[in-house]
Amino acid sequence: MVGGSVPVFDEVILSTALMNQVISFHNMSGTLVCQAGCVLEDLSRHVEERGFVMPLDLGAKGSCHIGGNVATNAGGLRFLRYGSLHGTVLGLEAVLADGTVLNCLSTLRKDNTGYDLKQLFIGSEGTLGVITAVSILCPPKPRAVSVAFLGCPGFSEVLQTFTTCKGLLGEILSAYEFMDAECMWLVTHHLRLASPVQESPFYVLIETSGSRAGHDAEKLNDFLEQVLSSGLVTDGTVATDHLKVKALWALRERISEALSRDGYVYKYDLSLPTERLYDLVTDLRVRLGPRAKHVVGYGHLGDGNLHLNVTSEAFSPSVLGTLEPYVYEWTAEQRGSVSAEHGLGFKKRGVLGYSKPPEALRLMRQLKALLDPKGILNPYKTLPAQA
Amino acid sequence: MVGGSVPVFDEVILSTALMNQVISFHNMSGTLVCQAGCVLEDLSRHVEERGFVMPLDLGAKGSCHIGGNVATNAGGLRFLRYGSLHGTVLGLEAVLADGTVLNCLSTLRKDNTGYDLKQLFIGSEGTLGVITAVSILCPPKPRAVSVAFLGCPGFSEVLQTFTTCKGLLGEILSAYEFMDAECMWLVTHHLRLASPVQESPFYVLIETSGSRAGHDAEKLNDFLEQVLSSGLVTDGTVATDHLKVKALWALRERISEALSRDGYVYKYDLSLPTERLYDLVTDLRVRLGPRAKHVVGYGHLGDGNLHLNVTSEAFSPSVLGTLEPYVYEWTAEQRGSVSAEHGLGFKKRGVLGYSKPPEALRLMRQLKALLDPKGILNPYKTLPAQA
Incomplete structure (x- = not known):
């Protein structure tokens, strides 16, 4: 994602593949x-x-x-x-x-x-x-796992569904993922996956993991009844069977693969305040116009983590110029993180300053100097190049 | 507990009491x-x-x-x-x-x-x-909280009850605490608290926190039926009312206060493999004999954390000599921690080496030198005095 494990100049590569016990x-x-x-x-x-x-x-x-x-x-x-x-x-x-x-x-x-x-x-x-x-x-293996895949009419409904779901599912909620309609288009067209629900502007995947199937099903049913009757959700399906659960997860997990078949991909992994998570996607669609094939948003909504991806036919400096530093500045304004879970590696080490103050960068450099004075451990990565 | 916030020589005391917003x-x-x-x-x-x-x-x-x-x-x-x-x-x-x-x-x-x-x-x-x-x-406030206070005939039953409870209570289990009969004697005699169950060698306090009272009660009842019918538990009581819940927690939370009324207290806060958590208590009762008023064990069994406390009429170098370094050596042999949650402070900084290797201590000293080269931040604490 960010080239954290990719050698770039004169590195010696160390493999731990045989340390597999x-x-x-x-x-x-x-x-x-x-x-x-x-x-x-x-x-x-x-x-x-x-x-x-x-x-x-x-x-x-x-x-x-x-x-x-x-x-x-x-x-x-x-x-x-x-x-x-x-x-x-x-x-x-x-x-x-x-x-x-x-x-x-x-x-x-x-x-x-x-x-x-x-x-x-x-x-x-x-x-x-x-x-x-x-x-x-390792936590105990849940005895019962269910997945609900739902269609929502708008992002505001995605958020309200999340609040409802935290209240009614409580301790059995184990994932709350979302994807937009363009993501669904990508996985159905490039990977030939079938959508299990009616076409919707947004989709939500909810997983429950609990110790008692009957209790979990009751909680999930009450939740579904509420979101369907209030119009927060317009269509949905539920799976408890292992293979069906896997198939629903594939719609979400394989978005990245579908993107790579769509063209050149510009990838961003951002932490943002949940309420504003999707604003940047809408905004960029307007800014990029027809220069982008797709501008998509998906990710771990429950953790405030947006995967923002843009595709174009081939790499385009003009698209990149529209995206950067705009995406980083927008994120910094929301006090978000420019790398939620992917790290900085080689490609993103220059943007650390958008999420961390100079005092933090100074202490990071001091720690690096203390632990690796010769700079031999994964050089050229994580910390910005020295001026 | 360990004097981490107590000035000992020439320190300047900093209070954050007014930073309370x-x-x-x-x-x-x-x-x-x-x-x-x-x-x-x-x-x-x-x-x-x-x-x-x-x-x-x-x-x-x-x-x-x-x-x-x-x-x-x-x-x-x-x-x-x-x-x-x-x-x-x-x-x-x-x-x-x-x-x-x-x-x-x-x-x-x-x-x-x-x-x-x-x-x-x-x-x-x-x-x-x-x-x-x-x-x-902050996690969502659970809608239902129950506490079960149980008597167990032996430590092996305390452990088996824990395994049973993890299986049947699953995600709603929020605390598994234990205390021995001597702890109960201390809180009933020094603090005039009443035991809610028949006299037993061990007591267990289990708390559940969940989002749906009916489901939680069903899980808790099934668990209680199983441990009572199998003889793992000989007597028990359950509370869901806020005041009764508080009264049951007081039996466990006020042990420390009861100990301080019993005499001079030698305190140890150890992490140990759960199966062997109580062996040290039994062992020390024999070693100390009548020189100790009480040798008690209690704590967060679910986390592998034993609070081992010994009381004597007044401070006795002979009791201390029997306890130390024996307790630390015993813990080190089990690859445990000589301070599970209390830290090292002033009193225990000398024993760090029982739980951490010399390479770790060296790196800790390097971090201290990097961040506090003049040694002005909480001096004389945490790290052992330099030889």
């Missing part, structure tokens, strides 16, 4: 300890067989490594329910720039002895140390 | 922004009136400041459900040793722009900067 799993606490090169989907399978789930899930699960997930502080589809890796990662082992092995591979939920050093490495994109092993808390 | 509260996201001197209970009231709860709660809520809670990474009674402050604190403002105001007071759930600097200050006990404002994510 589960070290331990504790059945009472749900604590998994594993090497950094384990593939997320393999870990999911490992813990699901034991009655737990990984606290994170994302489209790239079939290939991404847990070490990379932690290094980039991956967000993904379960963030709404289980929160950030800063909370669910219990410990890690990292190799520092001078070769020191820093063993903070604790499996304890609570440990207030000195500074919480592991936090430094979560989300620092490999620029402060190389994560070699991870200890992570 | 709520800056903002966002009704859709539940994000609270406030100054560091706000009292936790006042904040709880503020957000509860708006349909949310604070993600942390602890015995000292009537006097503790949110800035101190964050600086010490307070755990407390809601940790099991809402997790660590490393996950729920969204941003903070801190004043660095050189007077720089570091504004990381973000209200975004997701922000991956550069290093997550706020994490440095969470749990560093004021030794790296002075927290002046906090932004924190």
Whole structure:
């Protein structure tokens, strides 16, 4: 997404692919300890067989490594329910720039002895140390999972549906995703997926995960009755069967793939105040006019996270010039984040200043100098180039 | 507990008591922004009136400041459900040793722009900067809260009850606390509280918080039926009324106060593998014999957190010599933490090495030197004295 793991000049590439062993799993606490090169989907399978789930899930699960997930502080589809890796990662082992092995591979939920050093490495994109092993808390596997896929007549209804759903679904709500009509067009045309509901300006995917199917179904039905009768939702479908659940999720998860078949893609991953999440999309459609093939908005609405994507036939400096720095300035004005979950990597390191003050950048540079004085760890990434 | 906020030599005391204003509260996201001197209970009231709860709660809520809670990474009674402050604190403002105001007071759930600097200050006990404002994510206020207070015939039954309860209560479980018979003796004798159940070797307090009272009651009843019929629990009572809930919580929350009326108290706050949580208590009763008035164990079993307390008529070097370093060595052997939630402060800074390797201590010292080169921020605390 941002080229965080792509070498650009003279880097030495380090692969952790062979460090793919589960070290331990504790059945009472749900604590998994594993090497950094384990593939997320393999870990999911490992813990699901034991009655737990990984606290994170994302489209790239079939290939991404847990070490990379932690290094980039991956967000993904379960963030709404289980929160950030800063909370669910219990410990890690990292190799520092001078070769020191820093063993903070604790499996304890609570440990207030000195500074919480592991936090430094979560989300620092490999620029402060190389994560070699991870200890992570897995929540119990929900006994019942349901997905509702709904059509909404406008973005204001998407927001009101979210408020209604938080109230009526409460603790069983595990995802609230949205996509606009153009996203649906992309996945139905480029990937030949079928829309399960009537054409609508917006679509919402709601997932519930609970311990008792009957209770969950009652909550979900009451919610659907309310949003359908009040007109917040105009059409919808519900799935509890594993394959149908997967098919509904595919509509949302495969948008990125559909975009890549549409042309050159300009990608933005923004955190914004939920109420204003879609304004930028509408605004950019007007600004770009026919120069853009598609301007689409989708993402983790429940977390205030918008994926804004624009496609054009081929790369166009004029489109880029209209998008940047406009998108970053607009986001900064809302006190949003110019990178919600993708990190800065190589491509976006120059825009850090839109979301962080100069004092923060100075302290980041001091930390980098302290931990990697020779600049050998993932160089040219995350922090802006020095003037 | 550990003297983290107590001046010992030549310190200048800084009070944030007048910085007690709520800056903002966002009704859709539940994000609270406030100054560091706000009292936790006042904040709880503020957000509860708006349909949310604070993600942390602890015995000292009537006097503790949110800035101190964050600086010490307070755990407390809601940790099991809402997790660590490393996950729920969204941003903070801190004043660095050189007077720089570091504004990381973000209200975004997701922000991956550069290093997550706020994490440095969470749990560093004021030794790296002075927290002046906090932004924190508040979960929706549960519509129904129930508390079950149960008697168990042994510690093994306490553990099996925990496993059963995680399975049957699932997502509505919000606390699993335990206390032994000696704790009950202390609160009934010193504080004149009445035990609501028959005398038992162990007691368990289970709290559920959910969005639908009927569903929660059904789950709780099924759980109680199973643990009572299988003999894991021998007696129990359930409360949903606010005052009765409070009275049951008081039995657990006021143990610390009862201990202080019993004599001189030696306090330990340990993280241990749940299965072995109580072994140390039994072991120490034998080792201390009649030199101790009481050796008690209680705490947040659901988080693997034991509060081990010993009382004697007056301070006794012989009792202390039996306890230390034995307690720390025993904990280190189990790869536990010698300070689960209380921090190290002044009294326990010497024992950091039992839970962290030398490489970690070295990096902590480097961070301290970077952020506070003159050693003016909460000196003599957290890190061990230099040899």
